[in-house]
Amino acid sequence: MKIRYLDLSRSNNKNLKKQILNLKKFLLNGNLMMGKIVEKLEKKVCKYIGTKYCIAVSSGTNALYLSLKSLGIKKNDEIIVPAISWYSTFTAAAFTGAKIVPADIDDDLILNFEKLEKLVNKKTKAIIVVHFNGYFKNIDTLRKFCKKKNIYLVEDAAQAFGTKNKNKYAGSTSDVAAFSVNPMKVFSGFGELGLVTTSQKSIYNKIKMYRYAGLKKKKEFECFTPELNHKADEIQAILILEKFKTLKKIIKKRIEIAKYYNSNITNKVTKPLYLSNFQHNYYNYTLNVGSQRNKLLKYLNKKKIETKVQHTKTVLDHKGLINFSIKKKIINADKLKKQIISIPIHENLKQKEIKYIVKSINNFFAK
Numbered sequence: 001m002k003i004r005y006l007d008l009s010r011s012n013n014k015n016l017k018k019q020i021l022n023l024k025k026f027l028l029n030g031n032l033m034m035g036k037i038v039e040k041l042e043k044k045v046c047k048y049i050g051t052k053y054c055i056a057v058s059s060g061t062n063a064l065y066l067s068l069k070s071l072g073i074k075k076n077d078e079i080i081v082p083a084i085s086w087y088s089t090f091t092a093a094a095f096t097g098a099k100i101v102p103a104d105i106d107d108d109l110i111l112n113f114e115k116l117e118k119l120v121n122k123k124t125k126a127i128i129v130v131h132f133n134g135y136f137k138n139i140d141t142l143r144k145f146c147k148k149k150n151i152y153l154v155e156d157a158a159q160a161f162g163t164k165n166k167n168k169y170a171g172s173t174s175d176v177a178a179f180s181v182n183p184m185k186v187f188s189g190f191g192e193l194g195l196v197t198t199s200q201k202s203i204y205n206k207i208k209m210y211r212y213a214g215l216k217k218k219k220e221f222e223c224f225t226p227e228l229n230h231k232a233d234e235i236q237a238i239l240i241l242e243k244f245k246t247l248k249k250i251i252k253k254r255i256e257i258a259k260y261y262n263s264n265i266t267n268k269v270t271k272p273l274y275l276s277n278f279q280h281n282y283y284n285y286t287l288n289v290g291s292q293r294n295k296l297l298k299y300l301n302k303k304k305i306e307t308k309v310q311h312t313k314t315v316l317d318h319k320g321l322i323n324f325s326i327k328k329k330i331i332n333a334d335k336l337k338k339q340i341i342s343i344p345i346h347e348n349l350k351q352k353e354i355k356y357i358v359k360s361i362n363n364f365f366a367k
Contacts, residue, residue, distance in 0.1 A: 003344055003353050005306040008183055010348035041237040042195075044244060050172045051197040053204035056232035057211050060158045060180020063194030064092035066230060067176040068126065070206040071152045073098050077125040078326065082111045083314045083333035085130045088180075089156050090315050093128065094324040102315045104330045107288065108273065109340070110137055112332070117145065119328065126152040129174070131160035133342075134186065134281035135272070136170045143173055154178070161187035161195075162251050164279035171197040181240055186254065186281045187247055193236040253347040254282040257354055261285060261345070264358045268365045284310070285345035287361075293339050296364055300343075303360045308342045 042054040057063050073079065075097035081089055083102040093100050101124070103116035109132040116127065129142055139155075146153040155177035157163075160170040171177035179195040181187055196207055209216050211230040214223045258280070262271050270288035274280070289296050293309070300307050314333045316325055343357055 001353065001356055002304040003306060003349075003357065005308050005342075005344050006184065006346050007348060035234050037234045037237045037241070038232050041241055044241065045195055045197065048244070049169045049197055051177075052199040053197065053201070055196045055204065055207045055211060056237060057194045057196060057207075057230045058232060059192040059230075060178060060182065060194040061088040061092055062211075062230045063178035063180070063196045064088060064128075064154075064156055064158070065095050066207045066210050067154055067178045067196050067198075067203075068092060068096045068098075068128075069210060069227075070176065070203045071126060071154075073125050073152075076123065078121070078123040080116050080119050080124060080127045081315060082109075082128070082130050082132070083316070083330035084109060084311045084337060085132070085156065085315070086158065086310070087318070088158070089128060089130055090318065090321050090324075092178075094321060098125065098324075099123075100315060100321065100325045102325065102328050102330050102333070104328075104332050105336070106332070107270065107336070108135060108137075109133065109286070109336065110135060111142075113138055113141055113145075120149055120151065124149070124151050126154050128154045128156050130156040130158075131163060131170050133272070133286055134160045134163045134170075134283040136160055136163045136165045136278070136280075139165060139168070139173045146175075152176075159185065159283040160281060161185065162247055162279070162281045166278070171195075172199075175200060176203050181236070186250060186283050187240075187243060189236045189240045189243070191233070191236055193232055193240065250347045251279065251281050254345055255280065257345050257349060258282045258285055260354060261343075261358065264362075266362045266365045269361070282345050284308075284342045286340050286342045288336065288339050289341055290339050292365075293341055296341060296361070299364050300360060303356075305357055305360060306344065309340065310342060311340065312337055 038056050042056055045054040073096045077098040078101050079093045079098045080101045080103050082105050101119050103119055104112050106112050111129055143153055153174040155174040157170040157177045158180035161179050163170040176198040181189045181193045210227045213229050214225040214227040216224050314330055
């Protein structure tokens with residue numbers, strides 16, 4: 001049995017046919033860029049997440065970069081980031097000209113509040129909290145802290161669309177939040193697209209201008225600030241709108257698989273937490289397997305189970321980011337990068353595949 005980490009060839013044929021039909025109608029319409037469909041998607045996202053504004057842009061990376069730029073962050077400012085994240089968290093911050101300050105993380109890969117608290121100084125302009133793997137926690141504590149210190153709270157919610165803590169969705173509780181909607185995500189499109197959510201009108205107006213090469217109104221063709229093109233495609237918007245119809249079902253299925261993993265995978269590894277008042281979208285299911293990580297990788301590869309080690313480096317390990325970073329101790333992050341492994345978890349996994357994955361992991365640790 002061969003199990004891919006994420007098999008994009010498995011899809012809901014009925015839903016796909018509907019998307020193709022909508023796409024055909026759209027192509028005959030002829031309005032390909034920044035039209036009513038993008039606006040419809042933005043309104044739908046606002047209603048779903050609970051913010052006043054949403055701006056669709058060309059990618060999740062650009063969504064985060066424009067979010068930071070809208071806050072007026074500039075050279076010599078400091079942005080606190082988790083020591084481990086996808087590269088885009090760091091590159092988006094670096095492109096503002098600010099210095100990146102790595103904060104250590106907890107065992108669940110989320111920012112450690114006590115450690116980041118000690119990093120704040122007069123140069124600190126923002127904290128980026130990453131909802132790693134779709135896990136959304138500590139946001140109330142962070143929001144109160146940022147308000148007290150007069151610094152911005154930014155959510156890198158690239159992996160967390162649909163994630164909820166109590167009654168609050170990821171992307172609804174900060175100054176500004178950025179999402180990615182590419183084919184790898186739980187809420188996915190057929191290419192690159194990003195979303196910015198905020199309830200602050202000033203941020204909304206700035207990002208609307210930035211995404212269109214710095215033009216306030218596209219009819220005027222007058223640049224008010226230099227910026228690149230970050231416009232969203234209507235094609236992506238029409239395909240993503242259809243995805244809303246299946247999102248609840250997709251997240252429910254992922255939660256079911258995660259519960260099965262939690263109940264049946266050996267306790268010799270550390271598994272993600274499941275909280276009853278929390279809706280995790282399980283973008284990834286990441287295990288901490290300690291010193292056995294590399295051996296387990298080889299073993300599962302022999303069993304034809306594709307796994308991922310998505311974060312083998314901290315921000316300070318990237319040569320291209322050294323000049324943008326301020327060196328700080330990140331002891332836990334340096335340890336975790338050698339211990340974590342992600343196993344397949346997507347809504348199209350078959351029960352026999354799920355059981356095979358569990359059995360293989362348990363057999364490895366039974367040796």
